[in-house]
Amino acid sequence: MELSQILDNIYPMPEASKLRLLQLARRVHYPKGHLLLRAGKIETSLYFISKGIVRAYAPVNGQDLTFWFGKEGQTVVSMRSYVEHKAGYENIETLEDCELFELNTIELGRLFHKDIEIANWGRIFAERELIQTEERLISQQFHSATERYRALMEDHPDLLQRVQLGYIASYLGITQVSLSRIRAEFK
Amino acid sequence: MELSQILDNIYPMPEASKLRLLQLARRVHYPKGHLLLRAGKIETSLYFISKGIVRAYAPVNGQDLTFWFGKEGQTVVSMRSYVEHKAGYENIETLEDCELFELNTIELGRLFHKDIEIANWGRIFAERELIQTEERLISQQFHSATERYRALMEDHPDLLQRVQLGYIASYLGITQVSLSRIRAEFK
DNA sequence: GCTCTTTTTTATCATTTGTAAAAAGCAGGC
C-alpha cells in the first residue's frame, strides 16, 4: 500500500499539504522480529505500515502483554511519546518482514502549526484511533472471552492466520490455554 | 470551573482563537438524572463540565453498562457523532445537578477549518483522550478486578463518594456482588 | 526425512467471578 493512499484514507488533503507530509517520509524495511519502538524511551519516529504486521506489547508484572496489532494502512506510534513527549509504555515489534514509511514526529509537530490541513489530518487521525480504542474497551469490558474471540474472527480473520495464538490470547485478555479451549468448542 | 480555564487545560490558545470558542458556548444547567446525550441519535451538542458529575453508559444485551465518568473540567461528547456523524452508542446522564457549557459540534467543525490554533486544540484534545482510553484498556485487560478497584480508589477517591456502587462495578467490568466482595476484603 | 525447537492442545485442580435470592442499611414522605 502506498503512503499517499494511507494518508488519504485517514483524511484527504489538498495536494500541496499532502506533498509536505510525503516529503517528510522515507521508506524503510525491517525483517521479522525487529523492535520498532521501545518501552521506556521517548520515541521520535512514527511509521505507516505499507506491508506486514506488527504488535504492540507492554511489560506488566514481568509478562509481555499484547494490546494492539497493526497491519497494512495502519499507523505505528507511541502515543505517550508523540503527544506528551514522555517515555512510552509499549514495545512494538514486527511479526513479519515489514515495509514501512518512517516520519519524524518532531517535524510532523512543526507542520501541525504551519498547515491547517495537516493539523486537521492529525486531529482526525487521533479521533479515529480514539473511537476504535473506545470500542475495544467496551467490548473488553462487557463481552465474554468467547464473544470477543468470535468478533475477532469476524472482523479480522487474517490475524488468526498471521499471528501466533499466544499473542492473540494476550490481546483478548485471556491465557493461551483458555483460548485453546474456546477454539476447541467450535470444532 | 470556568470555560476559559477548561480550554486552557487542554491546550492554551492565543486570545483571539479562544474567544471564538468562548463565543460558541452557552452556559446551561440540568438537574440530576437528565439525559445529555442519547444512544442511537446523531448528537450535535458537546459539553464541558463546569460543576457536577455524569456517566456514559451503553445498552448491551439489555443491560446498561457504564464505561465512563466525567466531572469538572472534562468534556462530554459522543465520539461517533462528533467524528463520523453517525448515531452514537452511548447515553450520557447527569448524576448530580450539573452546570455545563454547551457547544454545537457543527459550528466547532467549521472553526477547525478556519483557525489553525483551534484545529490544534481539537487535535490535542483527541490525543489526550486517546491516551487515557488506551491506558484504561490496558488496565482493564491485564489487571485483576481487585487491582483496578484499588487503582480507582487512589486515582479518583471522590468517585466512590459521589457515584453509587452499581455504576462503579459496571465501570470496573464486574458485577456489584463482586465489587462488594472486594470491598469486604479491605475491612 | 530427521532432529530440535516452538507452538498448540489436553488434562487436572484451584481460584475467581457470575447468578439468584435474601437480608440489611438508608432516605424520604406521610
Next chain:
DNA sequence: GCCTGCTTTTTACAAATGATAAAAAAGAGC
C-alpha cells in the same frame, strides 16, 4: 415513628477462567 423504595451487602451454588504440567502437533534448519 414507620412504611416504602432503592442501594448495598451477604450467602449459596454454578460457571468460567487461571495455573501448572505434560503430550501432541507444527515448523525450521540441516
